[in-house]
Amino acid sequence: MKKNEKLLFIGIIVTGAILPWIVSSEWRMVLTIFFYYAILSISWNIVFGYAGLFSYGHVAFPAIGGYVSAILATRMGLSPFGGLLMGGIAAGIIGLLIGLLLLRVRGFYLCLITWAFAEVLNVIIKAEESLTGGTGGFVTQSFFNGPSADLYGYFLGLFLMLSVFVVSATIFHSRAGLYLFSIRDDIDAAESMGINTRLWKVLGFAIGSLLAGFAGAFYAHYFGLIDPTIGGLDEMGKVCLMVIIGGVGSLFGPLLGALFVVVASEIIRSWVGNLSMFIFAAIMILTVRFVRGGFIQILQALAPNFKKGYSGMTPDPKKSV
Amino acid sequence: MCVDPRRARDRDNGKVGIVLAELIIRGLVIGLIYALMGIGLALLTGLMRIVNFAHGEFYMIGGYTVYYAISLFGMPFYVALLVAMAVTFAIGVVMERLLLSPIRKEEVENPMDYALIMTFALLLFLRKLATIIFGPFYRKPPDYIPFDFHVFGITLSGNMVLSGAASAFLVLALSIFIRKTWRGRAWRAITQSKNGAKINGVNISRESWISTGVACALAGIGGALIAPIFLVSPDCGGGPLVKSYEVLAIGGMGSIAGGFVGGIMLGLTETLGAFYISSAYKDAIGFIMMVFFLLFRPQGLFGKKQHGGSA
Numbered sequence: 039m040k041k042n043e044k045l046l047f048i049g050i051i052v053t054g055a056i057l058p059w060i061v062s063s064e065w066r067m068v069l070t071i072f073f074y075y076a077i078l079s080i081s082w083n084i085v086f087g088y089a090g091l092f093s094y095g096h097v098a099f100p101a102i103g104g105y106v107s108a109i110l111a112t113r114m115g116l117s118p119f120g121g122l123l124m125g126g127i128a129a130g131i132i133g134l135l136i137g138l139l140l141l142r143v144r145g146f147y148l149c150l151i152t153w154a155f156a157e158v159l160n161v162i163i164k165a166e167e168s169l170t171g172g173t174g175g176f177v178t179q180s181f182f183n184g185p186s187a188d189l190y191g192y193f194l195g196l197f198l199m200l201s202v203f204v205v206s207a208t209i210f211h212s213r214a215g216l217y218l219f220s221i222r223d224d225i226d227a228a229e230s231m232g233i234n235t236r237l238w239k240v241l242g243f244a245i246g247s248l249l250a251g252f253a254g255a256f257y258a259h260y261f262g263l264i265d266p267t268i269g270g271l272d273e274m275g276k277v278c279l280m281v282i283i284g285g286v287g288s289l290f291g292p293l294l295g296a297l298f299v300v301v302a303s304e305i306i307r308s309w310v311g312n313l314s315m316f317i318f319a320a321i322m323i324l325t326v327r328f329v330r331g332g333f334i335q336i337l338q339a340l341a342p343n344f345k346k347g348y349s350g351m352t353p354d355p356k357k358s359v
Numbered sequence: 360m361c362v363d364p365r366r367a368r369d370r371d372n373g374k375v376g377i378v379l380a381e382l383i384i385r386g387l388v389i390g391l392i393y394a395l396m397g398i399g400l401a402l403l404t405g406l407m408r409i410v411n412f413a414h415g416e417f418y419m420i421g422g423y424t425v426y427y428a429i430s431l432f433g434m435p436f437y438v439a440l441l442v443a444m445a446v447t448f449a450i451g452v453v454m455e456r457l458l459l460s461p462i463r464k465e466e467v468e469n470p471m472d473y474a475l476i477m478t479f480a481l482l483l484f485l486r487k488l489a490t491i492i493f494g495p496f497y498r499k500p501p502d503y504i505p506f507d508f509h510v511f512g513i514t515l516s517g518n519m520v521l522s523g524a525a526s527a528f529l530v531l532a533l534s535i536f537i538r539k540t541w542r543g544r545a546w547r548a549i550t551q552s553k554n555g556a557k558i559n560g561v562n563i564s565r566e567s568w569i570s571t572g573v574a575c576a577l578a579g580i581g582g583a584l585i586a587p588i589f590l591v592s593p594d595c596g597g598g599p600l601v602k603s604y605e606v607l608a609i610g611g612m613g614s615i616a617g618g619f620v621g622g623i624m625l626g627l628t629e630t631l632g633a634f635y636i637s638s639a640y641k642d643a644i645g646f647i648m649m650v651f652f653l654l655f656r657p658q659g660l661f662g663k664k665q666h667g668g669s670a
Binding site for chain 2: 090092094139142143145146147149150151153154155157158161162164165271275278279282312313315316318319320322323326327330
């Protein structure tokens with residue numbers, strides 16, 4: 039990581055460590071939900087923002103992670119932490135298989151196939167009631183019990199989010215990141231430079247799925263409950279929104295977008311009811327139309343001195359979307 | 360009393376036959392509506408080289424327009440249907456002018472992703488807007504044809520007959536339009552090669568908004584026709600959106616015959632599958648068909664092999 043990024047990263051850790059002691063328990067929960075969405079956004083950003091694979095079924099992976107983990111914990115007596123690990127790995131393996139399947143297609147077809155995958159998975163989850171509890175879902179163990187369970191949950195979420203962020207940052211600055219960017223920008227050129235595009239496409243997709251699987255398992259055991267909405271298209275809409283508003287293909291963009299959407303929807307909810315999605319959709323349209331780099335681009339325009347090393351690579355407004 | 364078992368079986372077979380026939384006709388009608396939407400989408404995808412995620416929302420807008428035109432303004436149903444087409448055409452044109460035209464003007468690096476995200480945002484926007492304006496309730500416009508037809512012992516509701524006939528007529532009209540008129544030829548030319556069409560004097564910008572409007576109007580009339588059967592609600596566009604993509608995948612891009620057959624195939628498998636296999640897995644059938652076609656026959660049922668990579 040670059041110097042500025044390290045400073046920012048330490049800032050996030052310190053803020054994250056201080057915040058739970060000063061905010062109310064309700065806002066602590068909002069922040070924990072933010073961690074979940076941040077992991078999801080970062081993982082989708084790896085798939086779409088870095089590798090350029092517009093996966094419209096990314097929420098299928100938290101569903102896989104969550105359900106695998108919850109089923110193992112409830113029916114086989116695995117501890118939730120073991121479930122977290124297994125859920126993530128299961129999502130990663132399925133992501134690898136889907137990634138191999140996706141090698142056959144490009145662009146728009148890829149989007150349709152991932153979408154179909156998420157929908158079929160959702161149908162299966164709803165239909166196999168004996169295993170998954172159907173539409174209502176089922177109750178599973180929580181990570182922690184006792185009076186300060188939500189505080190521990192908060193720190194677990196913070197820890198997971200930071201680890202996922204470190205993975206994302208490492209990819210961003212490594213050779214692997216360059217391979218992924220080159221696949222996104224011009225796959226034919228990448229191929230002619232001798233990059234194994236097939237390998238990196240699959241790997242990019244699988245890493246994103248793995249991280250998303252961890253997010254789903256965390257969600258299931260934090261709330262102690264899992265139901266099919268976790269893999270629904272509304273969730274995909276939210277993830278899409280966060281990454282686009284924050285800044286596609288940038289390092290801090292998904293984090294910023296997730297923070298904005300989660301916190302703003304919590305604030306909006308208290309005074310205009312369920313208008314929040316409408317407002318966010320309008321913001322998203324404006325973002326895509328006028329500022330294709332998202333918040334990160336606006337920040338960079340406001341503070342040009344900070345630009346260097348802030349996100350490593352300037353998201354070119356024309357290239358990032 | 361003693362019932363001859365053979366006669367009882369014959370009678371049951373007859374009943375099963377009638378149920379089957381009614382199912383098939385229902386599947387056909389639904390399939391025709393899907394075909395209508397899928398062909399609109401195929402037109403748009405072929406001409407603009409983009410994906411329209413908001414296609415289902417035009418179906419929803421069509422349904423609402425017809426509902427309010429009849430219940431608020433007391434229009435006869437055929438006028439209301441035309442109004443629904445006009446409204447969705449206008450909204451489609453506005454969408455193209457405001458949100459999608461930058462694809463051509465500003466040289467967006469990756470138009471496919473831009474359009475995906477933009478129309479997806481539009482989907483969320485329109486759906487939530489409809490919830491705010493119309494409320495989250497189901498609405499049912501009055502039946503267009505309030506009596507049933509009886510043919511060979513099969514009961515057909517008037518709405519079914521009307522929507523089936525009207526969508527078949529529209530598909531036929533569109534295919535004649537595309538085959539015979541200058542504009543239709545221009546559209547086919549753009550689908551084949553944008554630059555080639557430009558050189559030969561086709562105004563791409565104008566054809567883009569006209570074709571977007573037509574595609575949206577087709578979705579709108581689809582929604583309006585089926586509204587008394589399926590009812591209208593703010594998120595009723597989701598199902599038809601999915602179906603129109605499945606039609607697109609099965610029929611291939613820019614192929615009207617493919618879309619027609621694909622839509623009917625989908626409608627039939629869906630109704631028969633729900634009856635004979637499992638209603639829980641009904642939605643999965645279409646998706647699995649779509650994935651199969653995309654992976655192993657990306658050019659669709661009747662399509663020719665595309666040059667230069669897929670979309």
